Amino acid sequence: MTYPFLKGHGTENDFVLLPDPDLHLHGELPASRVAALCDRRAGLGGDGVLRVVRARYVDQPGTGAEQAEWFMDYRNADGSVAEMCGNGIRVFARHLVTEGLADASAPLPVATRDGLKTITFAGGAADGEISVDMGVPRLMGDTTVAVGETSWGAVGVDMGNPHAVAFVESVDAGGPVGPLLAEPTFDRSFYPAGVNVEFVEDVAPGHVRMRVHERGSGETRSCGTGACAVAVASALRDGRAEGEAVTRVVDLPGGTLTVDWTAEGRIVMTGPAVLVARGETDL
Numbered sequence: 248m249t250y251p252f253l254k255g256h257g258t259e260n261d262f263v264l265l266p267d268p269d270l271h272l273h274g275e276l277p278a279s280r281v282a283a284l285c286d287r288r289a290g291l292g293g294d295g296v297l298r299v300v301r302a303r304y305v306d307q308p309g310t311g312a313e314q315a316e317w318f319m320d321y322r323n324a325d326g327s328v329a330e331m332c333g334n335g336i337r338v339f340a341r342h343l344v345t346e347g348l349a350d351a352s353a354p355l356p357v358a359t360r361d362g363l364k365t366i367t368f369a370g371g372a373a374d375g376e377i378s379v380d381m382g383v384p385r386l387m388g389d390t391t392v393a394v395g396e397t398s399w400g401a402v403g404v405d406m407g408n409p410h411a412v413a414f415v416e417s418v419d420a421g422g423p424v425g426p427l428l429a430e431p432t433f434d435r436s437f438y439p440a441g442v443n444v445e446f447v448e449d450v451a452p453g454h455v456r457m458r459v460h461e462r463g464s465g466e467t468r469s470c471g472t473g474a475c476a477v478a479v480a481s482a483l484r485d486g487r488a489e490g491e492a493v494t495r496v497v498d499l500p501g502g503t504l505t506v507d508w509t510a511e512g513r514i515v516m517t518g519p520a521v522l523v524a525r526g527e528t529d530l
């Protein structure tokens with residue numbers, strides 16, 4: 248039996264897409280199959296899997312499925328389930344528009360485990376940058392993270408999924424953050440479900456640079472929810488007032504994302520999304 252797939256990325260955070268509109272193709276999609284697909288040597292390779300499902304088959308409360316035609320079923324590379332993926336949802340939207348399953352000229356609602364997200368296509372074009380209303384961030388308070396013997400204070404930000412943002416002198420792999428081959432140490436009572444850890448360096452006012460170690464995927468070239476968490480932590484550190492609109496340009500190893508914190512308190516992330524391949528797999 249073979250299954251259709253596509254491959255795509257958003258700022259080099261890369262995904263295997265599994266079109267499965269009527270939930271016939273991939274069954275339960277066990278963690279072992281996700282991990283096999285994401286394996287970079289024995290599989291297709293990816294930081295995660297995006298299963299494309301019609302929202303009417305989703306009966307989990309809180310997904311917004313009743314207001315959307317499509318549900319993004321996101322899995323990390325190790326097969327674990329995550330609530331939300333900021334780069335993934337842009338790639339998911341690119342796929343829908345490219346296949347004629349959605350219209351780029353209108354806002355596109357997509358159901359996720361973190362609720363309904365609304366996507367807009369720059370200039371209504373099917374091939375431009377994509378913006379996602381990521382909702383209202385939830386501040387979790389202060390915590391600490393460590394790499395080896397070096398620890399930093401960090402800010403907890405919930406973007407639907409959990410983040411710890413640490414400001415550091417330099418994010419270079421040759422510095423204290425290092426190559427991030429292993430998961431940073433964090434407070435498991437603060438993050439009982441694990442955490443995505445972002446290390447951030449200032450570049451210029453309103454402009455930062457980051458690296459990320461993702462829960463369930465290891466170090467990735469980019470993380471959309473992570474960039475949003477970083478923008479929130481950076482704006483708060485710089486004294487953002489309640490109701491003030493601020494923007495952060497966030498450089499990641501795989502590209503640049505722009506994050507707006509609106510006067511209404513919502514986070515809007517903008518960036519590219521690219522489809523690079525399609526085929527069939529028997530994994």
Ligand SMILES: N[C@@H](CCC[C@H](N)C(=O)O)C(=O)O
Nearest residue numbers: 329332333334408470471472
């Ligand atoms: N790369 C994603 C985040 C994917 C989920 C994350 N690893 C988690 O487990 O919370 C993004 O672009 O947001």
